[in-house]
Amino acid sequence: SYVLTQPPSVSVAPGKTARITCGGNNIGSISVHWYQQKPGQAPLLVIYYDDDRPSGIPERFSGSNSGNTATLTISGVEAGDEADYYCQVWDSSSDPPVFGGGTKLTVL
C-alpha cells in the first residue's frame, strides 16, 4: 500500500515560517489533505486538496504538492499552532486512505 513519510518533528521560533513535508511516490499526482491535532483533541482538517483552506482556518496555513513531496506551510507561527500534523491521501480507485506518521510542531 501507499506510504507517506513525514519528519517526526519540526521546531520553529514564533513569527517564523514552519514547513512540514509529506513524501510519497509521485504524490504530486494525487490530492493531499492535512490535519492538525492538539493534545487531547480530535484531528482538525486544516488544508484539503493540496492547498485549500476550510472556513475558519487562518490564511497563515497553506499547502503545496509537486513531484514526490507535499508541504504544509505555516507562516507567522504562533504558540497556538503547536500540535501534531498529519498528511493524508486517498487514491480511492485502488487503495484505502493512508495517513502519514505525523509531525510534531514545536514552537520555541
Next chain:
Amino acid sequence: QVTLKESGPVLVKPTETLTLTCTVSGFSLSDARMGVSWIRQPPGKALEWLAHILSNDEKSYTTSLKTRLTISKDTSKSQVVLTMTNMDPVDTATYYCARIDYGDFGPELFDFWGQGTLVTVSS
C-alpha cells in the same frame, strides 16, 4: 451543524469483542456521496484507518484487521457500529469516527471528526 459522537466501553478484556457506536447528526447516512470511517490512534502514535461504510452500503476494511472487523449502519438511528473481535492489549487506542467527504472520483477526506473514545484492553 455536523457532529459525530463515539460511544462504547472504556475497558475490555483480552479476547473479548469490542462494539463501538458512532451517532451522527447534521447529515444523513443515506445522503449520496457520504460515508463514515473508523480511525484509531494508540497512545503517542499515529492515526490508523480501520474501516468505512458508504451511503450505498459499500464497506471496506484495513487489510491487517479485516478478519476481526465488521462495520454496519442503522440509517434510521443515524448510527454506525464497528465491532472488533479478539481484542488484545495492542488494540488499546483512542477510536474516532469521522465523516467522509467525496471528491470528483470518490471518497477523499475526513471533514468532521468525533471527539474520540479511549478504549483500554486489559485483564
